[in-house]
Amino acid sequence: MKIFIPLLFCLSITIFSTAQERKITVKGIVTNTNSALEEVDVRSQKTGKSINTDEKGRYELTTTPGDILYFSYPGLATVEIILEDVTSVLNIKMNSELNLLDEVVLDQTRSKTQQELKREYTTNKNLINTAYGILDRNTSSGPLRIVDKSEMNSSGFDLASALIYRFPGIRVVRPPENFTKPTIYLRGSSNSPAIYDVDGVLLKDFPDFLLLDNIERVAVLNGLAIVAKYGGIARGGVIDINTKTGSNFSSSGLTGTVDKALLRNNNYEELALTQNQVGKNLPEYMKAFRKAGSEKEAIRLYREISKSYGSYVYFVLDAFNYFSTYWNNSDFADQILSEHWDSFKLNPVALKALAYLYQELGENEEAHEILREVFILRPNYAQSYRDLAMSYSNIGEYRSALDMYARYKYLLEEGFMPDDKDDFSQFLDRELCNFLALHGKSLTGWDHRKDCPGKKDSGGTFMVFEWNDGEAEFNLQFINPENRYFVWEHSLKADPERIRDEKIKGYSCQEFLVDGNLEGSWQVNLKYLGNKSLTPTYLKATIYYNYGTKAERQESKVFRVSLKDVSQNLFHFNNSSSHKNY
DSSP states (O other): OOOOOOHHHHHHHHHHHHHTTSOEEEEEEEEETTEEOSSOEEEETTTOOEEEOOTTSEEEEEEOTTOEEEEEETTEEEEEEEOOTTOOBOOEEOOBOOOSSOSEEEETTEEEEHHHHHHHTTTOTTEEEETTEEEETTTOSSOEEEEEGGGSOTTSSSHHHHHHHHSTTOEEEOOGGGTTSOEEEOTTSOSSOOEEEETTEEESSOOTTOOGGGEEEEEEEOSHHHHGGGOGGGTTOEEEEEETTTSOOOTTOOEEHHHHHHHOOOBOOOOOBOHHHHHTTSOHHHHHHHTOSSHHHHHHHHHHHHHHHTTOHHHHHHHHHHHHHTSOOHHHHHHHHHHTGGGTTTOHHHHHHHHHHHHHTTOHHHHHHHHHHHHHHOTTOHHHHHHHHHHHHHTTOHHHHHHHHHHHHHHHHHTSSOOOOSHHHHHHHHHHHHHIIIIIHHHHOOOHHHHSTTOOOOOSEEEEEEESOTTOEEEEEEEOTTSBEEEEEESTTTOHHHHHHHHHHTOOEEEEEEOTTSOEEEEEEEEEEEOSSSSOEEEEEEEEESTTSTTOEEEEEEEEEOOOSSEEEEEEEEEOTTOOOO
């Protein structure tokens, strides 16, 4: 397709080349186990200059967006943060250092990232996937024995009997009262039994639910260095099991939530807070609003409270959402924005939150205008192109939506954007193919089956989660109808490579596909870990039913999250095999 690049787009390239020269001042407090750290070295990659935190753990420095700050302290793991255009407060929590399983492993003279190892997994039998990333037998920090499915004895009674023949020194103890629940001891380990790492989920009990035919690869980890990341629970060693369905590093870019939830005996037992319970922790001004007996009283309260909080952009967002939803007064809500627009116009994080709220209200035209502002402020963010393309589609301007996808592809090809061959690019390709399936023929005469080869029906429910703040850290928990769960961790500690990739390329979203194998009601919970400041984060979840068909429908839910380190229920959804992809 011949790509036409309009003047606005060319101007965005100029903005991209100059935006990162703007000066920003960054400050915060560095802590370890809730105690302030003095003499932490804070170093700028761009300038090479460094400062130390004071006796209260405080620091402050001036630099530019795109710089990388390194926080280092003896005995603690170095923290690396890529600065964004809105970065002003970074409160850093440092943790103990474990130099055991790095996110980058060495293959001869060239380093390989976890994404590269994932692409090699299918063909490289020296790789095993663990809860802490993929290990390579040739470069591991301790003894590592791996057996591929072709070497497994499929005639064995169960996994334990199959392992005996492939791993010398294994001892299997089967209690007479429960023969199918053996305990396994590894050679060279203590008197403690081994634990099991099944596709990244740790189990103490023998996984008798696994079928031998569904096992892709098995490894035994029993050296001190190689199991240290698992902690004291692994003093008897680890039996790492990769299943065919749970370790499918395909090119689809999707996270197969249902596969991981179905495979494991990880029963959901905790209680998550409801949104009503979470509401009890809202700011005092919101509690005052909710007590207002009439709309007139609510407006009077707003006028009074805004004298103290009017300059706080999140108060403005809260007031806007309150009058829009509780009193259904969109005119007054828009008036609130007009009165405080100066707080928004140069703040893409606040603007994205506002766009989310408009989308949840179904006011797509207003959301579109906000996302255009974000695009102008962030032409170097991949997410800006995706968001504007989706917004054009939501308001029925399909030609403009296709142009936005094309512009991003052009930028990649011409080297204006960081090369993206991993998750986000695959995510964007899937959305583009879905767009073409729905609208492509009427626009271009294309047959989407030709332009998007290899796309197959998968059924189920498709979800996209987006967040407005690039520093936001959280865990998403999916509980299936059988009360089993899977957790996706999004934090610097759990997945530093992913966080770095988001900052470099400029995106903040993740897609999930819950396939139709297990129908019924699913639950989605969130544990919010913070965003290195005292401001809330806005999380948007878009749920697609009948994805990629003419009957496709979607719903958006937006959550203001600030309560940290507790599990809260976001929503439930009904999963059905009748929800077919294109």
